Amino acid sequence: MPERKRILVVGGSAAGPKAAARARRLDEEAEIIILQKAPDLSMASCGYPYYVGGVFNERSQLLSTATGVIRDPKFYLNAKNIIAKTETETVKIDRARKTVTARNLRTGAEETLAYDRLILATGALPKQPPLPGIDLAGVTALHSLADVDYLRQVRDEKKTARAVIIGGGLIGIEAAEALRLAGLEVTVVEMLPQILAFLDWELAKLVENHVRSKKVNVLTGNGIAGFKGENGKLAGVKLADGTELPAELAIVAIGVSPNAKLAREAGLEIGKTGGIAVNKYLQTSDQDIYAAGDCVESENLITSGRVHAPFGDLANLEGRVAGENAVRGNQVVFPGVIQTGICKVFDYTAGSTGLSEKAAREAGQTGIETVISASPDKPGYMKGLLLVTKLVVGRKTERILGAQVIGPGDASRQLSQWAVAIKGKLTVEDMANADLPYHPNYSSAIDHGIATAHIMQNKLRGLMRGVSATEVKKKIEAGEKPFLLDARGPDEFEQMRLGLGEHLIPLGALRKRLGEMPPDKNAEIICYCKISLRGYEAARVLMQKGWTNVKVMEGGLMAWPYPREK
């Protein structure tokens, strides 16, 4: 019988506890120790914004099992025979001696612990720009439970009126929602031209419009110059363009970086994203050291490139693999990621899986085709809600490379479908004839995702030429005069319309009113309707009647992110 192994796990948030638990299930005899810098363990950090916003009010729920037991050191010891040392910072790894040095943050005492296998789950750290005033009271991140306690107090005290959120990413937007729920006046400042960088611009803009409709001020393409204080407290935020926003609270949420300091100092290989480099067994460049979670660099399964994918679900999956391999040798692999993310934005859901068009181009993917589609998630009689999807595929392979879905409808199911399709290397044809669960309480007879695949098929086969709202807008601004054909009914036109000189010819009248179309059969014609289904049908009529340059504005008015006349 081999001697009792000691497994040290550095980090007690997501990947660490999962690795430790998996190791224990596979090796009852090993000594397993978690070293955790923070006072708490296994915090449900994805729930932080909802506690801050008052969606729930029991702080302990962030730290409890499903049956209400706090995941503290006593729980780990009793239920899992795992020693968890909290408020214990790991300050050094001595790879030659196979030891780590840990400091007790309460007493300052240091101890040296030997390991047989070490698992690094040191997580990520919020980026903190070196701006003047960043240390003022009232400037915080939304990352640690201490941040959360502070923000919850702000909410409960109801003394703070104005907040600025620096960064329009996932955390920034969730923070904006939480603070709106708490009754604050909120401005989001984003340096990029759009919020939610995992989305392509057109979809991000639609989400931004929704955020604005919830009375959140959104400033894109604007950075932060610094924070202005009064008596050590935040009084305002200075923007790069010189404007100043009065505010008593600022949340800096410009993203996270892998916390790889310990690994770097120990001489472990660090990837170019700054994450710890690991092989498919999640083994670092030292064969006795594994790493998992937000501190590692992962392989993107679509591009084969290396990426930093700091998501709570992946941290758990990686922890499970690292924990097993640490006690049993390299038995299992973590295959890589496709970078799936989803978030709640007030009444919208927004998410992306695989590559956005932007990400595909940045990764050097050539020959891609995209389509934007809009339709309700289920029938009107079951109160269907809008979904807008942008699908990215390889034009030759017809393989699905990415999908973004936003809207008030059930985007979670849509993104899940696409995520599995991308993982399984499915093609447009596979999804166009997929046998999905249909019932009017859950989807339309032609599921929104299948409808999207159908439109993509039509494009790939030349039955439809698409043009995005962005392209149409550019054409108009460049002084081009495409013939804009709105194929809806007069009532609909009265309620909502672009007002760009478009021609209203309802689909049902089109065949009789072809004489109103441009006599030049090569004139550019752009058809649309509310979601561009009738627009597509109109385009099919015109294409078959001899017009050669007929396009469909993808997603119709529902995907038009700019102001309309009505």
Next chain:
Amino acid sequence: MPERKRILVVGGSAAGPKAAARARRLDEEAEIIILQKAPDLSMASCGYPYYVGGVFNERSQLLSTATGVIRDPKFYLNAKNIIAKTETETVKIDRARKTVTARNLRTGAEETLAYDRLILATGALPKQPPLPGIDLAGVTALHSLADVDYLRQVRDEKKTARAVIIGGGLIGIEAAEALRLAGLEVTVVEMLPQILAFLDWELAKLVENHVRSKKVNVLTGNGIAGFKGENGKLAGVKLADGTELPAELAIVAIGVSPNAKLAREAGLEIGKTGGIAVNKYLQTSDQDIYAAGDCVESENLITSGRVHAPFGDLANLEGRVAGENAVRGNQVVFPGVIQTGICKVFDYTAGSTGLSEKAAREAGQTGIETVISASPDKPGYMKGLLLVTKLVVGRKTERILGAQVIGPGDASRQLSQWAVAIKGKLTVEDMANADLPYHPNYSSAIDHGIATAHIMQNKLRGLMRGVSATEVKKKIEAGEKPFLLDARGPDEFEQMRLGLGEHLIPLGALRKRLGEMPPDKNAEIICYCKISLRGYEAARVLMQKGWTNVKVMEGGLMAWPYPREK
């Protein structure tokens, strides 16, 4: 330029109109005629139970486009240049002459119409057992819009107190919910030992328990002997076992059969399921005749067997393929089905994709492995709701063959994920490390489906031996005395327990109380908890401490379909 083609479409419900619309989009010149026996076109028949139940009250919503336009012959003519003849029954196909004979049901007049291509979309018919009294007033199906109008009237008049539903399938259960919503006393009578035959027994029983909790009486393993009338009106339903249920309303919902009469009389090949035989282009044994929708027989992509899959979504997908091939030659294929279904059962969702264990065995699949898992769909702090999944995989290939999901949680997303995974021939490992959209508003950090894949992996790799609640129940009834270990806490045990002589040893105390375990290391031990996560951890401890016959009751108490002591 070729002469103008004439496409005749028989059937105007789902597949027919879709085929006609697709044909039009691809061939502006063809003459396209729909012959529809019913007075209405393109009815949203999956919405019927919700109109009957009063979930919505505008009958026109069943017949309208998303913008509120009724899909009547005028709509088809104007918007799609399709001639739709309603109340027109197709009575004969003359394949030699390439004509059909159609009868106008209003006038009785017959006409003969020539076709270049014929598309049969004749749908399915509800099975009507030849029982005494079936023609009594008050006995109906829930199939046609006329049935729906009758049932809605029953609801609105509020004169009917008691209903019996014959058949506990999807339509029967939806009808039960609709009539309960309408305030009736409802009994469902099902001949099989379970409701919802697409589920395996254990899951169906859990759904049945939920149906009963909504005050619906459910009688399984009982057939109908006949209907008793008074003055031509239904007064009661006689059951096979001799009991009689007083009732003023009976809905016969024992399934549907392909409506292949016309095809059969025309000498087209009919499959052994009774559906019209078609090739992958949806072409019948006559190359000029296509068929789509509930009237055809389909290939099951998992077993390669032939099945009847009467689902509204498939009807649309098939109609699209048949419509294209009818005008353009055999350009596109319909690949086949995996038999995915989902339904709403009061506060539960229940569905299946791919093969159930029962279906797999009936199809002669050997070497399958199953697992039942239970867990919430999202974290407790976001009000997670229970899901119970049964997964069926090939033991050697580890390929996913089927998944059933039930419960109050988001089963729609789960079933969609599994449906795509099955379509893509994904394995357990693919799903165990899938990169799915995670956010606490939509799923748990370890998605319920991924957790299910993990448990399956543990089983396949011998880390866990599972036993179903059904098997445990059988053991107990057979007088076996397995050591039942409930690994929950004392409070939980006080609130809910089996009461079968189980031993309560909380997981956190197990390592110190091993002395209470059977001294015989080969004794059968069955561990469980609420969902059997702690049960699994307990089993891992015991297995590693030398007990050789340790099992986990899959899904724990949440998957126990029998009465409990508490």
